[in-house]
Amino acid sequence: MNKKKEKLAIIGVSLVLGLILSVQFKTINETVGNGVLPTQRAQELANEVAKLKSEKDLLTKQLEELENKVEQYEKEGISHDTYAENLYKDAMKYRMLAGYTDVHGPGIILEINDPPIDPQISDSYGIVDELDLLLQVISILNAADAEAISINDQRYTSFTEIVRAGNHIEINGVSTGAPIVIKAIGDPDTLESALNIKWGIVWQLRNYDYVVNLTQNQDIKIERYRKAKEFIYAKPVEEE
Structure with missing residues (x-):
């Protein structure tokens, strides 16, 4: 019963978080959409955003506490049960593969800053304009077994x-x-070499004047994917 209550609480907190983000986006969109943002209204909006952010941070903390409790219940439920323990380990492995758990380990950190602004050039550009370069980085890291x-x-x-x-x-x-x-978590040397390869x-x-800093790190933390994904059309294939 406690497990059920904890999971229902997690769902409730997640829904409230989503509602707060929706209200925040709508408020900003309506205000900015008018084309005029008086100083007083700008201050009110800033205060509202700060309040919503504070509420979001509090709810996020509560959500993490509830998730930790659920994880503790799961661990207690598998004690002295080898079969259940193996199932738990498999579940954790698939959570990691899907990105639904925080992970840490050695790897690399790649920082990309926009090119310095040249006052003599009117048309400036940045990484926002060249998503293909970001996607290339991701593809290379995946190919290097990140x-x-x-x-x-x-x-x-x-x-x-x-x-x-x-x-x-x-x-x-x-x-x-920017x-x-x-x-990226993986073998630091392999990941760095894949990104630093000649003409890579x-x-x-x-070469496009982006300011790039690539370093290795022995303990990188990467947080979980927090959006819930519901499968509506895809279903598992039944084995005959």
């Missing part, structure tokens, strides 16, 4: 969308922009 990847702390999974929206990028539905910080992606970025 076990987990994040972009500006957004976990990259098979469901992740990376799209341009105005003057920023949407990743997992979250707005972000600098772009890509973290790091060379391309620097």
Whole structure:
């Protein structure tokens, strides 16, 4: 019964988080959409956003506490049961593969900053304008056996969308922009070599005047993918 209550609580907190984000987006969109943003209204909007962010942070903390309790219940339920323990390990492995659990380990950190602004050139550009370069980085890391990847702390999974929206990028539905910080867990030497190969992606970025910093790190933390995915059309194939 306790497990059921905890899971229902997690669902409830997740729904409230989604509602807060929707209200925040609607408020900003309606205000900015008018084309005029008086100083007083701007201050009110800033205060409202700060309040919503505070509420979101509190709910996120509560959600993490509930998830930790559920995980504790799961561990207690498998004690002294080898079969259940093996099932739990398999479940954790698939959660990691799907990106639904926090992970940490050795890997690389790639930071990409926009080119320095040249006052003599009217047409400036940035990484927001060249998503193909970001996608190349992700493809190369996957080819180099990266076990987990994040972009500006957004976990990259098979469901992740990376799209341009105005003057920023949407990743997992979250707005972000330069600098772009890509973290990848895997063999640090292999990942670094794959990115640093002659005429490779790091060379391309620097050739386009992007400021690139690539380093190895022995303990990178990558947070889980937090959007819920419901399968409506896809169903498992029944074995005959």
